[in-house]
Amino acid sequence: MKVPTRRKLQNKITMITAVGSISVLAACSSAGSGGGQSDSTTIRVADYYTDEPSKSIIGEMLDRCGSEAGVTIEREAVPSGDYLSKVLQQSSSKSLPDIQMLDAQDLPAIAETGALAPLSEREVSTNTIGESVLSLGTSGGELYGLAPTVGTIVMFTNTDMLQEAGVSVPETWDDLKTAAEKLTDGDRYGIAITAKNTGEATYAYLPLLWSNGGSEDDLSSREAQEALQFEVDLVKDGVASNSVVQWGNSDVGDQFLNGNAAIAIMSATQMSKLNDDPELNYEITSIPVPELGDDHVAPIGGEVWTLPRTGDDERENKAEEVLSCIVSNETQLSLAESRLVVPANPDLDEEYLKTFPHLVSYVETVRDGRSRTALLETEWPKTNQAIWEAVQSAITGQKTVSDALSDAAK
Amino acid sequence: MTNVSPDTMTETDHGAQGGPGRKKRARASVSRERRNAAAQWAFVVPALIYIALFFAYPVIKNLVMSFQDYTASSFYTGEAPLVGFSNYVTVLSGDQFFPTLRNSLVFTVGSIVGQFSLGLLAAVFFRRRFPLSTFLRSLLLLPWLLPVIVATALWRSLMDQDSGAINTVLNALGLIDTGIPWLSSPSIALLSVIIVNIWIGIPFNVAILYGGLQDIPDELYEAASLDGAGPWRSFRSITWPLLRPTVTVVMLLGVIYTLRSLDVVLGLTRGGPANSTQTLPTLSYFQSFQQFEFGQGAATSNILIVIAFVFALFYLRTSRRDITA
Numbered sequence: 001m002k003v004p005t006r007r008k009l010q011n012k013i014t015m016i017t018a019v020g021s022i023s024v025l026a027a028c029s030s031a032g033s034g035g036g037q038s039d040s041t042t043i044r045v046a047d048y049y050t051d052e053p054s055k056s057i058i059g060e061m062l063d064r065c066g067s068e069a070g071v072t073i074e075r076e077a078v079p080s081g082d083y084l085s086k087v088l089q090q091s092s093s094k095s096l097p098d099i100q101m102l103d104a105q106d107l108p109a110i111a112e113t114g115a116l117a118p119l120s121e122r123e124v125s126t127n128t129i130g131e132s133v134l135s136l137g138t139s140g141g142e143l144y145g146l147a148p149t150v151g152t153i154v155m156f157t158n159t160d161m162l163q164e165a166g167v168s169v170p171e172t173w174d175d176l177k178t179a180a181e182k183l184t185d186g187d188r189y190g191i192a193i194t195a196k197n198t199g200e201a202t203y204a205y206l207p208l209l210w211s212n213g214g215s216e217d218d219l220s221s222r223e224a225q226e227a228l229q230f231e232v233d234l235v236k237d238g239v240a241s242n243s244v245v246q247w248g249n250s251d252v253g254d255q256f257l258n259g260n261a262a263i264a265i266m267s268a269t270q271m272s273k274l275n276d277d278p279e280l281n282y283e284i285t286s287i288p289v290p291e292l293g294d295d296h297v298a299p300i301g302g303e304v305w306t307l308p309r310t311g312d313d314e315r316e317n318k319a320e321e322v323l324s325c326i327v328s329n330e331t332q333l334s335l336a337e338s339r340l341v342v343p344a345n346p347d348l349d350e351e352y353l354k355t356f357p358h359l360v361s362y363v364e365t366v367r368d369g370r371s372r373t374a375l376l377e378t379e380w381p382k383t384n385q386a387i388w389e390a391v392q393s394a395i396t397g398q399k400t401v402s403d404a405l406s407d408a409a410k
Numbered sequence: 411m412t413n414v415s416p417d418t419m420t421e422t423d424h425g426a427q428g429g430p431g432r433k434k435r436a437r438a439s440v441s442r443e444r445r446n447a448a449a450q451w452a453f454v455v456p457a458l459i460y461i462a463l464f465f466a467y468p469v470i471k472n473l474v475m476s477f478q479d480y481t482a483s484s485f486y487t488g489e490a491p492l493v494g495f496s497n498y499v500t501v502l503s504g505d506q507f508f509p510t511l512r513n514s515l516v517f518t519v520g521s522i523v524g525q526f527s528l529g530l531l532a533a534v535f536f537r538r539r540f541p542l543s544t545f546l547r548s549l550l551l552l553p554w555l556l557p558v559i560v561a562t563a564l565w566r567s568l569m570d571q572d573s574g575a576i577n578t579v580l581n582a583l584g585l586i587d588t589g590i591p592w593l594s595s596p597s598i599a600l601l602s603v604i605i606v607n608i609w610i611g612i613p614f615n616v617a618i619l620y621g622g623l624q625d626i627p628d629e630l631y632e633a634a635s636l637d638g639a640g641p642w643r644s645f646r647s648i649t650w651p652l653l654r655p656t657v658t659v660v661m662l663l664g665v666i667y668t669l670r671s672l673d674v675v676l677g678l679t680r681g682g683p684a685n686s687t688q689t690l691p692t693l694s695y696f697q698s699f700q701q702f703e704f705g706q707g708a709a710t711s712n713i714l715i716v717i718a719f720v721f722a723l724f725y726l727r728t729s730r731r732d733i734t735a
Contacts, residue, residue: 084699092485109702113486187572197682243571243594245683260572382701392684396596399684407505 040314042072043322044097046087047303048080053272057338065325071318091115096308098319099326104147104304105199105384108139108377116306118142123320124307128329133344135371137304139378145304146327149341152298152365153203154268155288159281161188161262169285173230176263176288180239183262190239192261193231195395196248201388202372203249203299204265205231210297210370211289216383217375219390219409220402226290229401232394245392256282267301268362271340285361300369302341342366383408469715476708484704497709506685506693514689514714517604517675518668524608525664526657529615534649536616537623547620554613562677565606569593596686599679603687607674611667615660622656623649662725666718690714 043066049058055077066073076097078086084106090096091113102110110116119126120143126134129146137145157169165183170176180190194200208230209216214223234240240261241247247255253270255261257277264270265287274280286296305326307319325331332343336352342363343352349363373380390408393399399407476497478490501507536547553561568575569592577589592602626649634644672691675681681688681696690710698707 088482088485092488109482113483115486197680197685241572241594242591245594246566246570246679385696385700389685392682396594396684396686398596398686 040071040312040318042074043069043099043315043318044074044076045099045101045322046076046078046090046097047101048078048083048103050077050079054339057335061326061331061335062322065322065331068325069318069321071322073322091308096310098308098310098315099322100306100308101303102145102306104136104145104302104371105373105380107137107145107304107306108373109381110306111139111142111144112378115308116144117309117316118144119146119307122307122316124323124327126327128327128332128345128347130344130346130367132300132367132369132371133302135374136300136302137306138371139373145306146323147302147304147344148327148332149336149339149343150300150302150366150369151267151269151341152300152362152369153207153266154284154286154298154362154365156256156264156266156270156274157283157285158256158259158262159283161259165262169283170263170288172288172292173290177230177233177237177239180234180263181237184239188259189241189255189261191234191263191265192247192252192255193234193240193244193265194247194249194252195231195244195388195391196246196251197388197392198248199384199388200248200267201245201391202384203267203301205387205391206372207287207296207298210299211287211294213294215375216372216380216387219383219387220406224405225401228391228394228405231391232401235395242396245395269340275340284359286365296365296368298365298369299372300366301372386410472708472712472715475705476712478705480704480708482702482704490705493705497703497705498713501697501706501709501713506688509685510688510690510693513600513687514669516600517607517687517689518665520601520604521607521611521668522661522664524604525611525615526661528608529612529660530619532612532616533619533623534645536620547616550616551613553610558610558673559677561610562606562674565609566593566678569602593679594683596684599683599687603675603678606678607668607671610674611664614667615664618660619653619656622653626652658725658728662721662728665721666725669718669721670714690717 045062047058049055059075059077062073062075080103083103087096087100087102087106087110091110096115100116119137124146126143126146133147133150134143136147136150137143155170161183162169162179165179165185167179167182168175170179176191183190194204205227206216208227209224212223212227214221214227218224235242235244241255244252249267249270250273252261252264252266253273256264256266256270257274257280268284271284274282287298289296305323307316307323310316310319327344329343329345329348332345333348333351335341336343336348337355340356342359343349346367349367353360353363372384376383386408390399390404393407394401394404398404475490477492477494478484478497479493480490484490532550536543536550556564571577571589571591571594574589574592576592577586580586580590591598593599630648630652631644634648639647670691671689672695675687675689675692676695679687681692691714694707694710694714697703697710
């Protein structure tokens with residue numbers, strides 16, 4: 001082993017700066033990836049579906065849509081952790097692909113840069129997209145992106161455990177609390193919910209906030225406090241584990257799958273994992289509301305496909321054709337069925353539910369759902385973080401519910 | 411650069427062929443000097459280019475960025491208005507800055523103390539030759555071979571409060587009644603992150619300290635034992651003083667490496683729960699990539715650089731002293 005030298009030290013300092021200065025990389029990569037602009041027989045597409053089975057499902061879909069438009073798709077799948085910095089780099093070096101997929105939460109920030117073309121300037125039909133789904137791709141009153149499918153957060157209940165404990169599927173907050181108490185038994189918790197310090201904690205808090213009549217732009221309100229107090233009490237009463245602050249959707253899915261929790265509040269996409277276990281009987285319903293008759297309002301999430309400005313008419317036309325194919329009814333249905341998400345077009349509900357009759361609540365929740373960025377747009381990323389910090393501070397007892405939320409409202 | 415040498419070569423060839431002559435000899439020596447200078451530059455220039463490209467440019471860019479209102483839009487438009495010190499003011503007056511600074515210092519000191527003392531212990535232990543010692547020593551390098559992201563995922567499951575292996579073992583041994591919330595309690599999480607970082611850092615310490623120990627001549631120990639020195643006395647009077655230069659290197663590199671370490675914290679806790687393990691690098695990361703306030707992120711990382719730089723100066727001074735001594 002060589003003793004590190006001064007050079008190595010300089011390397012280290014260089015690495016420290018890397019966090020703050022990714023634009024440097026952008027400057028370096030600008031020469032490389034910007035080429036081939038005039039070739040309109042290939043279309044560059046970027047997305048973050050790097051895991052199977054989504055990777056192949058999306059890949060096949062893109063190839064099919066490409067061949068329909070008479071172009072070859074040059075696809076780049078970048079891991080989601082590196083995705084946004086890659087988008088920013090490429091926007092800096094003006095080398096964004098012809099079609100760019102984005103997490104709907106990031107759309108306002110990217111749209112604000114001016115890198116994306118408003119779809120009103122392009123020829124893409126939007127009549128296959130439901131209204132709430134259109135709002136996912138809208139910022140500043142302009143539509144920039146379209147999602148062929150969407151997902152949301154729902155409640156999973158373990159049918160056998162509920163039956164054994166003589167509990168029916170809870171519909172109100174009180175029901176949920178009582179059910180969770182009855183279902184807590186030995187090593188098993190009544191309920192698992194995600195409260196990880198990522199957007200996942202926020203994702204799980206929003207349905208409580210919204211169905212209680214609260215709003216993300218008024219976090220110090222009584223409604224917001226009640227919603228958080230409800231979540232905090234689940235942990236405090238011991239019906240949910242302290243570990244919820246570490247659990248993301250996937251961890252909650254594991255807890256539910258392993259029988260460590262009888263009820264799980266998590267992203268509906270966890271379904272695909274649960275379906276691998278034929279022994280597990282579960283039901284999906286909307287997340288309970290404060291009182292019977294209150295509206296179910298849950299956040300919807302998904303990936304929107306956008307058209308960056310490339311300045312090449314021919315390629316832009318081809319990209320429009322490919323995007324139109326991505327959001328066509330046919331693509332929506334096949335993606336929704338293979339990835340267990342909901343088609344963007346409400347007209348397809350009937351056909352979708354023919355294949356998946358047990359997903360009625362899931363589909364209804366999506367139709368009544370709301371986009372997280374619709375209200376705050378470019379301010380959302382900060383509020384998103386403020387909410388997950390408040391959820392964690394209150395659950396761990398670092399702050400009272402009202403302090404945590406008034407800090408978040410700052 | 412390579413173009414220079416053939417020219418000077420022919421010139422000296424001419425000088426050699428054209429008979430003696432004082433003038434010619436002088437010209438030859440000038441050209442030899444020039445050739446030497448060119449050769450020296452040829453060695454220096456790659457390093458200079460490297461430093462300018464990968465060291466000076468990022469640092470300067472980062473410095474400029476920290477005085478700009480640099481947002482996501484700035485990447486596309488290239489426009490980032492100068493805002494003076496306002497990013498620094500925002501960062502320093504934020505609720506999170508000082509708790510984060512404190513976490514960073516505790517994390518760094520805790521990790522270094524743990525890594526170094528355990529690393530030194532292991533290094534001294536492996537100095538003795540015994541069956542399988544080489545094999546065991548290479549096993550010790552294992553944490554180094556695992557990608558940090560894999561290691562942290564592993565530790566996350568080991569440290570789970572309800573089903574983690576650590577609590578299960580402690581419980582079976584009767585040491586605890588209820589599971590320790592390793593990563594889910596704000597008062598324990600930082601300690602847990604330090605423990606994991608110590609585990610990750612031990613191989614680095616062992617490897618370098620072991621190398622330093624190899625340089626200490628065995629005769630000294632033999633002489634000491636003839637004089638009746640016990641193991642503790644040998645360590646204090648031989649090992650420690652002779653190992654000092656290596657110790658300085660390990661310590662200072664360790665400090666800088668730990669101070670800027672992002673992946674361990676991101677992988678284990680992402681700075682949570684409730685920001686209890688937030689360090690300066692993670693704070694900078696969140697400011698840049700969650701809030702899109704790249705100016706603030708740059709300001710935070712510059713503060714980090716200044717702190718690291720102080721240690722770097724220390725390192726340069728002590729290493730110079732060690733060389734001259």
